[in-house]
Amino acid sequence: MEVPFKRFMRNKHIFIFIMALLYVVLICACHHNKSEKSLQSEADLSGCVIGAVSGTSYEIELTQRKDVKVVRFPTPTDCIVALKNGRIDAFVYDEPAINNDVRKKNGIKLAFKTSKSYPCGLAFRKEDYALVVKFNQFLSELKTSGELQEIQNKWFNAYHYDSVSMTTDNAPIATDGELLRVGTSQTIAPISFSVGKDWRGFDVEIAKRFGRYLGRPVEISLYDFAALAPALQSNAIDIVIGGVFITEEREQLLTFGDSHFSCYGGFFVVDENSQINDGFREGLKRSFNNNLLVENRWEFLARGLWVTIRITLFSIFFGTLLGVGLYLMRKSRYHWLNSIANGYAIVLRGIPMVVLLMILFYVIFTGFNSLVVSIIAFSMTFACFVSSMMNTSIQAVGNGQNEAGIALGFTRWQTFRYIIGPQALKKALPHFKSEAVSLIKNTSIVGYIAIQDLTRASDMIRSRTFEAFFPLLLITLIYFVLAWLMSKLLDYLFKWGTKI
Amino acid sequence: MITVQHLTKTFVSSDGKQLQVLKDVNCHIDKGEVISIIGPSGTGKSTFLRTLNLLEFPTSGEIIVNGKNILSKNYPLNKLREKMGMVFQSFNLFEHLSVLDNVTLAPMKLHGLSRLQAEKEGIEYLRKVGLAEKLSAMPSQLSGGQKQRVAIARTLAMHPDIILFDEPTSALDPTMVGEVQGVIQSLAQEKMTMLIVTHEMKFAREVSSRIFFMYNGGIYEDGTPEQIFGNPQKTETRNFVHLIRKLIFDIENKDFDFYDMTSQIKQFCIRYAMPERMNPITHVVEEMLMLLSKYENPIHIEITYSELDYSSMIVFVHKGETISPLERNDADELSVLIIRGMSKEIQTQQTADGVQLTFFME
Numbered sequence: 001m002e003v004p005f006k007r008f009m010r011n012k013h014i015f016i017f018i019m020a021l022l023y024v025v026l027i028c029a030c031h032h033n034k035s036e037k038s039l040q041s042e043a044d045l046s047g048c049v050i051g052a053v054s055g056t057s058y059e060i061e062l063t064q065r066k067d068v069k070v071v072r073f074p075t076p077t078d079c080i081v082a083l084k085n086g087r088i089d090a091f092v093y094d095e096p097a098i099n100n101d102v103r104k105k106n107g108i109k110l111a112f113k114t115s116k117s118y119p120c121g122l123a124f125r126k127e128d129y130a131l132v133v134k135f136n137q138f139l140s141e142l143k144t145s146g147e148l149q150e151i152q153n154k155w156f157n158a159y160h161y162d163s164v165s166m167t168t169d170n171a172p173i174a175t176d177g178e179l180l181r182v183g184t185s186q187t188i189a190p191i192s193f194s195v196g197k198d199w200r201g202f203d204v205e206i207a208k209r210f211g212r213y214l215g216r217p218v219e220i221s222l223y224d225f226a227a228l229a230p231a232l233q234s235n236a237i238d239i240v241i242g243g244v245f246i247t248e249e250r251e252q253l254l255t256f257g258d259s260h261f262s263c264y265g266g267f268f269v270v271d272e273n274s275q276i277n278d279g280f281r282e283g284l285k286r287s288f289n290n291n292l293l294v295e296n297r298w299e300f301l302a303r304g305l306w307v308t309i310r311i312t313l314f315s316i317f318f319g320t321l322l323g324v325g326l327y328l329m330r331k332s333r334y335h336w337l338n339s340i341a342n343g344y345a346i347v348l349r350g351i352p353m354v355v356l357l358m359i360l361f362y363v364i365f366t367g368f369n370s371l372v373v374s375i376i377a378f379s380m381t382f383a384c385f386v387s388s389m390m391n392t393s394i395q396a397v398g399n400g401q402n403e404a405g406i407a408l409g410f411t412r413w414q415t416f417r418y419i420i421g422p423q424a425l426k427k428a429l430p431h432f433k434s435e436a437v438s439l440i441k442n443t444s445i446v447g448y449i450a451i452q453d454l455t456r457a458s459d460m461i462r463s464r465t466f467e468a469f470f471p472l473l474l475i476t477l478i479y480f481v482l483a484w485l486m487s488k489l490l491d492y493l494f495k496w497g498t499k500i
Numbered sequence: 501m502i503t504v505q506h507l508t509k510t511f512v513s514s515d516g517k518q519l520q521v522l523k524d525v526n527c528h529i530d531k532g533e534v535i536s537i538i539g540p541s542g543t544g545k546s547t548f549l550r551t552l553n554l555l556e557f558p559t560s561g562e563i564i565v566n567g568k569n570i571l572s573k574n575y576p577l578n579k580l581r582e583k584m585g586m587v588f589q590s591f592n593l594f595e596h597l598s599v600l601d602n603v604t605l606a607p608m609k610l611h612g613l614s615r616l617q618a619e620k621e622g623i624e625y626l627r628k629v630g631l632a633e634k635l636s637a638m639p640s641q642l643s644g645g646q647k648q649r650v651a652i653a654r655t656l657a658m659h660p661d662i663i664l665f666d667e668p669t670s671a672l673d674p675t676m677v678g679e680v681q682g683v684i685q686s687l688a689q690e691k692m693t694m695l696i697v698t699h700e701m702k703f704a705r706e707v708s709s710r711i712f713f714m715y716n717g718g719i720y721e722d723g724t725p726e727q728i729f730g731n732p733q734k735t736e737t738r739n740f741v742h743l744i745r746k747l748i749f750d751i752e753n754k755d756f757d758f759y760d761m762t763s764q765i766k767q768f769c770i771r772y773a774m775p776e777r778m779n780p781i782t783h784v785v786e787e788m789l790m791l792l793s794k795y796e797n798p799i800h801i802e803i804t805y806s807e808l809d810y811s812s813m814i815v816f817v818h819k820g821e822t823i824s825p826l827e828r829n830d831a832d833e834l835s836v837l838i839i840r841g842m843s844k845e846i847q848t849q850q851t852a853d854g855v856q857l858t859f860f861m862e
């Protein structure tokens with residue numbers, strides 16, 4: 001892939017043209033429109049294709065209806081995209097989360113609200129009974145004083161969420177108490193969302209007030225929805241927030257505090273009357289502004305990029321060291337060392353990266369920083385690759401030259417250093433480069449263990465702006481540049497390494 | 501200089517099978533000797549050479565170099581190998597280094613020579629093997645013969661006391677054998693101590709001061725070239741130096757596959773380029789079997805051919821008998837006539853096994 005890649009990069013105009021073309025095609029695809037049915041109530045859904053975010057109560061309930069085809073998406077942003085290009089007739093999500101601003105910008109409207117409301121609450125570990133009792137006490141005080149209603153009104157009636165101030169903003173932060181670790185999977189206003197480094201929103205304010213009530217500092221981290229329950233059970237966090245519906249099924253695993261608000265679902269359809277015809281230039285300008293400049297959202301990308309770079313570089317470094325160790329074990333004259341190395345390779349080869357990451361984070365290295373755990377996980381798999389790459393490239397040099405070196409009086413190490421190594425390195429470099437480049441992209445799954453890397457940063461921007469493609473194209477471009485820089489860096493290191 | 505005593509080497513394959521390659525090797529090598537090691541394939545010539553600088557560790561025995569057992573613990577093996585050069589069948593040049601760098605690498609790294617000094621010396625050695633003008637070429641640009649000469653220069657640059665050659669010309673085109681042999685010959689004139697495993701009999705005879713004939717995992721016969729080639733003491737040695745090829749049949753009873761045997765004889769004759777002898781040999785064998793078909797005793801047949809003097813003969817052993825079938829009263833006269841007509845000379849001999857007839861062919 002090296003040659004076409006370089007040629008491609010060299011011609012900037014072609015590159016920019018293709019990226020722009022891609023953008024236009026995707027924008028056009030977004031505006032393709034199909035739905036004509038008018039939906040008034042849940043009965044009208046019969047025969048429709050409905051989008052839902054997987055794991056939500058809406059999805060579970062709709063799935064039980066035989067007359068509706070349910071299409072599952074990971075985020076409401078994806079639902080909006082699918083709705084706009086006609087893949088689905090409507091989608092269902094928390095009504096307050098898709099606020100007027102979002103509806104207007106995306107040309108969608110509320111068809112109707114769900115007939116029933118869903119109680120939401122904060123989730124706690126089963127054994128953590130004392131904390132639940134304290135929370136219920138805190139909540140009832142908040143209710144009786146009318147403050148809860150006040151907070152609720154403040155958030156749910158707001159138009160610009162970033163201008164809503166949190167009552168905890170200027171309050172002194174408790175520093176001496178034990179850290180109260182809070183996990184959320186929501187990055188959608190007004191429940192819980194981040195502005196720069198700060199977390200804001202209705203649930204966030206409740207959690208922060210609760211922390212102040214307990215005299216404990218609060219730390220909020222972002223998890224994948226599916227990873228919240230294991231994080232809670234493995235003691236990585238103490239409380240789950242983010243508009244979690246209280247369901248019987250969830251109550252078997254977790255304990256919920258009293259419900260602090262109830263939420264209606266909303267079915268959203270395309271608004272035929274809306275007119276968003278900015279033209280390409282205007283659209284691009286608006287996207288650029290919304291996704292990068294407003295609330296300094298580019299900071300998400302910058303921080304995510306830095307995380308991705310750190311994970312990649314450290315994993316390559318430690319993975320290579322570990323890989324060399326593995327190779328030496330494989331070639332050791334002690335049989336038990338060979339067995340360990342082979343066993344390690346066989347086991348790791350069979351485990352999907354996501355599963356390995358989850359096992360390491362939630363089971364094995366429970367007390368560790370998630371960044372460290374992800375570096376461990378990627379180093380472990382990279383080491384497997386490095387040891388097998390070393391094996392093939394050293395074998396390719398051949399044993400004859402090794403013997404010739406030994407026969408001249410070189411030690412095994414000297415023979416490797418002066419004769420076998422430089423040649424093996426040359427043979428290994430292309431493979432190493434492509435593996436390192438694909439490692440950059442593979443790190444995008446670290447979102448599973450609450451790391452906000454580059455991909456996760458684009459997800460966060462998407463869930464604020466509800467724009468489907470601009471953030472994705474942006475990170476594609478960044479990954480592209482990263483890959484190019486990586487191959488340049490390795491070329492440089494290789495030149496430096498082969499100088500005798 | 502080097503004394504080898506009761507050296508054995510057994511290879512154990514991964515499935516646990518054992519193969520004893522060296523059974524009991526004893527020898528003594530003095531300074532200034534040029535020794536060629538000859539013998540059939542698979543008799544451990546190369547393995548023996550490789551045990552001397554411990555590229556292969558012997559299973560048992562002793563190798564004493566300048567009075568010290570190199571198999572003892574803490575023996576400075578790398579220092580030994582610096583003084584014991586080795587030239588391989590497959591050259592094994594360092595592919596990533598130029599010709600000159602191939603020669604200078606070890607003196608620079610192991611003897612601490614400066615690049616300038618090492619290159620000056622290296623060029624001298626390259627000149628000696630006739631390749632000074634190729635000093636900046638890469639190994640892949642050289643012919644086989646040139647590669648092997650660079651390998652010799654690389655070895656010489658370490659000032660070895662002895663050089664081990666492991667079939668130095670076996671991987672070469674016939675046209676390039678001469679240039680490598682020439683270099684080795686000039687080294688012999690300078691009294692370099694050398695041990696050469698080779699299949700080139702003529703070369704071995706010309707260059708060596710001594711010959712080891714290895715057979716069946718040991719040094720079977722040891723002597724000057726005149727002794728080994730002119731007057732070998734043992735049958736196996738003679739067979740080998742006379743380049744004798746053999747085809748052997750053991751007939752236990754009358755049910756053996758006669759057609760398979762005649763086809764093997766034909767193939768044997770064609771392989772050693774004597775198709776004109778195909779008919780006489782098959783006729784003699786056929787008629788002899790006719791004569792012997794009356795008897796139940798097992799028969800041993802050896803057809804031999806010498807590539808040195810192109811002579812061939814057939815040996816028949818009729819086991820447990822004392823009288824030659826040709827001299828029996830009831831022998832078929834026509835068969836006897838054909839046999840006598842086809843062979844140049846017939847010798848009859850009484851051996852422990854039975855009566856032995858040797859037919860010399862035209």
